[in-house]
Amino acid sequence: MTHPPVPFDPEIEAALAEIVSPDAPPFTPETIPGMRAAMAAMFPPAAEQVGDAPVLVTEWKVPGPEGAPDLEITVLAPRDVEGPVPCLYNIHGGGMMVGHRNMDVGRLLALVVELGVVAVNVEYRLAPEHPHPAPVEDCYAGLVWTVEHAAELGIDPARVVVMGGSAGGGLSAGVALLARDRGGPALAGQLLLCPMIDDTNTTVASHQYSNLGTWTRETNLAGWQSLLGDDYGTDAVSPYAAPTRATDLSGLPPAFIEVGSAETFRDEDTQYALRIWETGGQAELHVWSGAFHGFDMYVPEWHVSKIAIETRTSWLRRVLGLAAG
């Protein structure tokens, strides 16, 4: 059965041609190290990106999960704001295989300045060298540390939102499930941006974007195979790795789910919202017309990127009890 894709908005199609090189190599254990290095080189350290903005940057090494290495964490705190303030606990994307927390500094800096919140940005171990549960356990350990050190960081522990894009959205959903099931930190919300949450690759959207767009079906398969190793394609896949596998989505913090209508994750993300609502849980869902995966990062000047960011900020104000902007 063929699935014609939902078209990309004509205004961003030209940009897509520049983002996606037809000669880009596939993700393999051989190519991944080079991709990581190239991405790291694109994003300088947080202090450099923050520059003159009224934000204090501190770098931390904090305990990882039991028996695992320490975690690197960057904290961005607004200067001249009296604590305690809400916290955004951020998890970067990169298909579970690549990426670095410095990729998200721009997004976080804007939120710290606009909302007067603290951002905590965690580095986690990547697959395939570190398959599940290393990434999600690292992220969870960093969250627990953050909440335990709330006073030191100037954070209100009752107002912590986990957030992330793509793999970071999937890991945020996984961390929210872990926090629920282990009686861990009580989260004020989970902000899931085009989250990668379904390892089965069976939705219509996952077929529509085969060899098409910024995050293709093929790349997604590589990500899940890297993360899951021998569990890939079996019923043994953990819901903390692939949150759509969770049979019970009740009792979760309010969710914000955002995705493009023209991307691989559209249907799994929509389904996740539906399943939360079914339980009586709170979720807000935004599916933006003609948007490809990661649109707000790739084409920030596009008017849809701007309204999408405004909409996120509105939701953050609502769940964090911040005055309307």
Next chain:
Amino acid sequence: MSADRYPPVPYDPELEAGLAAFLDMVERIPLRADTILANRAHFDTIVPPVGQIVGDRPVEVEERTVPGPPGAPDVELTIIRPRGGVVDAPALYGIHGGGMVLGNRYFGIDGLIADVLRFNAVAVSVEYRLAPEHPAPAAVEDCYAGLVWLSEHAEELGVDRDRIVVTGASAGGGLSAGVSLLARDRGGPALAGQMLMCPMLDDRNESVSSRQYDGRGAWDRNNNDTAWNAILGPLRGTDEASPYQVPARMADLSGLPPAYVDVGAAEIFRDEATEYATRIWATGGQAELHVWSGGYHAFAGFSPDAVVSRAAEAVRLSWLRRTLRVP
């Protein structure tokens, strides 16, 4: 007890007051088969005369009577234009709500007037026959006849016929989806978009959200049952129900104009609206979907000052600007 099996998504606390006001004003009389006429009379008392709605805003209001569907009575249209008229302007074809059993074309016209001034656009609001006196497909055929007239008289009205969006809330959202299907299947006007706000799309009334809002909230499951029984009569729940008045029953959702679908997370139509968007995407069609946290049915109109309502309005205007190609 359904409340135990289907715990509802809670309301945004900031919306509770608006919901209470909605229920007190609009749903004072529970809507049942034997209260439809009483509700209709009550509804007419809460919609002020059009002159009062317009106030001193600089628009021209024109009433027109145009041909209805073949063999059916004429259709009344209210046309709103910026004072002094326009040339090659975008148009909003508005279809009012009220479960297809209540309401008139002045219900919701306040928002159309605001959009006319905001976008220098023309708005046309259509009167259509209501159930149960006029079962399906009377309503959607009336709405379609008015749309065809608008398209054929575009130049006279100062309208760019390539920039017509059909729009409506609740029953008006369902009928907007229905006229989009008719326009596709009859080779009618090429619409620039369909704006479906908390749309009433599915007579089956069996989704999880329809059960979560059974005896609870604005336009609850019982109201919805009453309306669909009136609209479809003995055809309700059968494959004979017209897919043009029950768009969720249309098997093929390909080839439609770009859709905007918005709905509250805490209302009856949440699941059918989400499902409709999902089915459009599956065909490769374009749709934008917004499901607002804790929103009751038609929350943005009745609680306009809430943070969530202001965000919803900003997003609605963003889609209209993109779709109508206006600044």
